[in-house]
Amino acid sequence: MWSYPEIQIRLLPTLLLTGLLVTAPVIAQPSQTIRTQDAAIRVVTVASGLENPWGMAFLPDGRLLVTERPGRLRMVAKDGRQSPPLGNVPKVFDSGQGGLLDIALDPDFARNRLLYFTYAEPGASSEGGGAGTALASAVFSETTLTDVKVLFRQQPKLSGGLHFGSRVVVGSDGKLWLGVGERYRRDEAQKLSVHLGKVMRLNRDGSVPADNPFVGRGDARPEIWSYGHRNIQGMARHPQTGVVWLHEHGAQGGDEINIPERGKNYGWPVITHGIDYSGAKIGIGTAAPGMEQPLLHWTPSIAPSGMAFYTGDRIPAWKGSLFVGSLKFGTLHRVVLDGTRVVRQEQMLKEIDDNIRDVRDGPDGFLYLATDNPRGRILRLEPAD
Numbered sequence: 001m002w003s004y005p006e007i008q009i010r011l012l013p014t015l016l017l018t019g020l021l022v023t024a025p026v027i028a029q030p031s032q033t034i035r036t037q038d039a040a041i042r043v044v045t046v047a048s049g050l051e052n053p054w055g056m057a058f059l060p061d062g063r064l065l066v067t068e069r070p071g072r073l074r075m076v077a078k079d080g081r082q083s084p085p086l087g088n089v090p091k092v093f094d095s096g097q098g099g100l101l102d103i104a105l106d107p108d109f110a111r112n113r114l115l116y117f118t119y120a121e122p123g124a125s126s127e128g129g130g131a132g133t134a135l136a137s138a139v140f141s142e143t144t145l146t147d148v149k150v151l152f153r154q155q156p157k158l159s160g161g162l163h164f165g166s167r168v169v170v171g172s173d174g175k176l177w178l179g180v181g182e183r184y185r186r187d188e189a190q191k192l193s194v195h196l197g198k199v200m201r202l203n204r205d206g207s208v209p210a211d212n213p214f215v216g217r218g219d220a221r222p223e224i225w226s227y228g229h230r231n232i233q234g235m236a237r238h239p240q241t242g243v244v245w246l247h248e249h250g251a252q253g254g255d256e257i258n259i260p261e262r263g264k265n266y267g268w269p270v271i272t273h274g275i276d277y278s279g280a281k282i283g284i285g286t287a288a289p290g291m292e293q294p295l296l297h298w299t300p301s302i303a304p305s306g307m308a309f310y311t312g313d314r315i316p317a318w319k320g321s322l323f324v325g326s327l328k329f330g331t332l333h334r335v336v337l338d339g340t341r342v343v344r345q346e347q348m349l350k351e352i353d354d355n356i357r358d359v360r361d362g363p364d365g366f367l368y369l370a371t372d373n374p375r376g377r378i379l380r381l382e383p384a385d
Contacts, residue, residue: 029080033384036334036348038317040384043352046368047080047378053370055102055117055167056360056378060110064378065140066370067117069099073145076378087144093120093131096161101133104168106204113140116176116204118166121150123157130157133164133180133195135202151176151206152223154195158183163249167235167307172242175209176202177225177260179232179246186269186282189228192220197268199232199246199260201225213263226260228291230268234307234324234359245295247307247324250274251282253299257322258292259340267291273299296335296342303328305372306358312365315383325356327372332356352379 031044052069059065064076071092072085092100098120106114114137121134132154138145163181171177182189182197189197192214200223201212214220234247247257248266254274258266270283271291287293298304306325310318322335330353334346349356357372367381 032351034349034351037346039315041315042382042384043349044380044382045080045377046078046380047076047082048375050074050082050370050376050378051374052099052357052372053376053378054100054357054372056358056368056370057103057105057115058360058363059105062363064368065103065115066378067100067103068376069101070094071100071119073100073103073117075142080378084143086140088138088148089145090119090134090136090148090150091122093122093161095120095131098131098161098164101164102167104170106137107170107174109140114138115140116151116168116170118168118178120161120164121153121157128157130159131161131164132157132183133166135168135176135178135200135206137204137206149206152178152200152202154180154183155221156194158185160184163231165232167232167246169235169237169244170204171201171237171244174204176200176204177235177244178202179229179235179248181231182229182268186230189230189268190265190270192217192224192227195221195223197227197229198224199226199229225262226264226266228266228268228270229258229260233305236307236309236322239309239311245307245322247304249303250297250299250301252277252279253297253301255298255301255304256294257296257324257335258294261292265291266294273297274301295340301328302326302331302333304333306356306360306370308359308361308367310367311361312367314365315367315381318367323359323367325359325369327355327357330355332359332369 054069055067057065075083101118103117120131123130135152138148162184165179165181169177178200208222215222231249251274254272304324324333332349336343354371358370360368369379371377
């Protein structure tokens with residue numbers, strides 16, 4: 001069998017002629033066959049040459065909206081053709097882990113063309129500069145975004161380029177669930193007066209739901225749903241229960257999967273299964289009264305990013321499993337579940353030699369991945385037979 005480099009066929013470049021976009025036909029999509037524990041799969045490169053793709057969302061016609069961290073939003077067609085960047089994307093803080101991040105469609109997108117996206121927003125000079133995680137909505141057209149509205153701004157904005165998070169999911173309750181990192185200010189994750197290290201729950205117009213746990217408290221931000229999180233880079237809605245699940249980075253060890261419940265404290269940095277990068281202890285141990293235990297933790301760390309439940313029928317053995325990308329080992333992690341109990345885990349796709357930033361359950365029954373690379377790819381996982 002040929003190796004991936006031997007069979008890779010690069011797409012012909014997009015040309016601009018007399019002001020019109022002319023895209024050369026796609027000749028072939030390179031693929032690689034890999035044996036996993038329960039299925040032989042084919043890893044197909046759908047698109048390549050994307051600069052650090054971060055988030056993906058499927059349009060109703062099967063095309064993908066893909067964010068690129070430096071601040072571009074593109075469409076990728078089923079055959080791999082890429083659109084020029086859409087216009088009117090807000091300026092992003094493109095530094096470190098900051099940039100244009102996650103994207104999700106409104107449940108009524110087919111009617112209202114509304115989408116949501118998260119990004120690192122530069123602070124104004126009047127705010128002392130810095131940057132913070134923001135959530136915006138916009139109306140989508142084929143070439144640009146219109147009616148862009150900022151629904152949420154992290155407070156306070158801070159200097160540095162670490163731990164913005166962030167993922168956004170529309171919950172089964174119709175609310176926006178947003179994960180915000182603690183911006184590498186550990187103790188802030190325990191403070192309800194700031195947004196750092198929290199899960200936010202918002203109405204789709206950015207207002208605060210009346211049943212949020214801290215509404216009416218003068219010492220707490222009303223947007224907060226749960227707290228004590230570190231750096232959330234994966235979030236998904238369970239296909240049967242509708243409950244939102246998330247994962248977050250630990251330090252050196254202690255990456256966690258959690259199910260954020262109303263008003264609960266998930267412990268960072270008081271309790272953790274990880275240690276500091278220096279080898280020093282963090283917090284008081286792995287458990288404390290009033291603080292939740294993770295559903296699963298990875299120690300040593302895998303640096304998780306992206307998260308999806310597989311609901312398709314194309315690879316039957318995978319149905320119901322949770323898939324998480326790794327930014328450390330360049331692998332895809334399959335978590336086999338019985339309800340909320342972890343039955344076993346599988347680490348796969350080391351052969352692709354690329355860190356995985358995002359994971360999505362495709363409407364066509366396949367699983368899709370985005371790789372974190374200046375020449376990033378969109379990959380599709382299919383059954384080999």
